Amino acid sequence: MYPLVGRFLAAGLLLASIDFSAKLHAQETNQDASWIQLFNGKDLDGWQIKINGYELNNNFGNTFRVEDGILKVSYDQYDQFNNRFGHLFYKAPYSHYVLRAEYRFVGNQAPGGPAWAFRNSGIMIHGQSPESMDKNQEFPVSIEVQLLGGSSGERSTGNLCTPGTHVVMDGKLIKQHCINSKSKTYYGDQWVTIEVEVHGNKSIKHIVNGETVLEYSQPQLDPEDRDARKLIQNDKKLLQGGTISLQAESHPVEFRKVELKILDE
Numbered sequence: 001m002y003p004l005v006g007r008f009l010a011a012g013l014l015l016a017s018i019d020f021s022a023k024l025h026a027q028e029t030n031q032d033a034s035w036i037q038l039f040n041g042k043d044l045d046g047w048q049i050k051i052n053g054y055e056l057n058n059n060f061g062n063t064f065r066v067e068d069g070i071l072k073v074s075y076d077q078y079d080q081f082n083n084r085f086g087h088l089f090y091k092a093p094y095s096h097y098v099l100r101a102e103y104r105f106v107g108n109q110a111p112g113g114p115a116w117a118f119r120n121s122g123i124m125i126h127g128q129s130p131e132s133m134d135k136n137q138e139f140p141v142s143i144e145v146q147l148l149g150g151s152s153g154e155r156s157t158g159n160l161c162t163p164g165t166h167v168v169m170d171g172k173l174i175k176q177h178c179i180n181s182k183s184k185t186y187y188g189d190q191w192v193t194i195e196v197e198v199h200g201n202k203s204i205k206h207i208v209n210g211e212t213v214l215e216y217s218q219p220q221l222d223p224e225d226r227d228a229r230k231l232i233q234n235d236k237k238l239l240q241g242g243t244i245s246l247q248a249e250s251h252p253v254e255f256r257k258v259e260l261k262i263l264d265e
Helices: 021-029
Strands: 047-051 064-067 070-073 086-090 096-105 120-127 143-148 159-161 165-169 172-174 192-199 203-208 211-221 243-248 253-262
Touching: 070 086, 070 243, 096 120, 120 192, 143 192, 159 211, 243 253
Parallel strands: none
Antiparallel strands: 047 086, 064 070, 070 253, 086 243, 096 192, 096 253, 120 143, 120 243, 143 159, 165 172, 165 211, 192 203, 203 211
């Protein structure tokens, strides 16, 4: 539900210098303009796992898995959820891109999962590295593109949540943790296409089934947040880019496509 970019320390920790545009530019200009398949349809090659309470890449309960060409977040090996919020991180940070994923919610929520996490997941962008997270940190400092499935009444998807971050909307700094989009509600186990158009620390758009449902700018670290505060250096708060991760929040969710196109900017 809830996740900086910079040069990574030799020990694997994130050096929270937001000014890592040179590294990103070098990486991105070497990429072809076509879609990059972050999920290869076969396995979790290129991804890292961080579950709250466990060391990096301890995939407790086989939470993240690939079956029949589908990337699944599953809880069939859990007795209780016990706040084991998890995130599956792609290996490389990005800054200017379009991310596209096809997802759906299935089955029943894990026992002990919080009520608000029913049919709730997310795609975290502009996030910190998994190596820089504390062992008992529930969510990476990031911008969350929140994914919600229908419950009772209207329940939009493609919302915005901000673990350790703020954004600017209509010229105002927004400190509210979650902002609803204007998307319609998607019930049942239907597949939904979510796109995120990201222009560094300028504009970010959430697009659901082809419709732009939310837009904001200037993603930045929240100096009052404990986890974010550790990542601020030289008073630089704006987020130019960062990691991408898929969330595990106690309700099973499936992804059949996760792909990215570099924007040549």
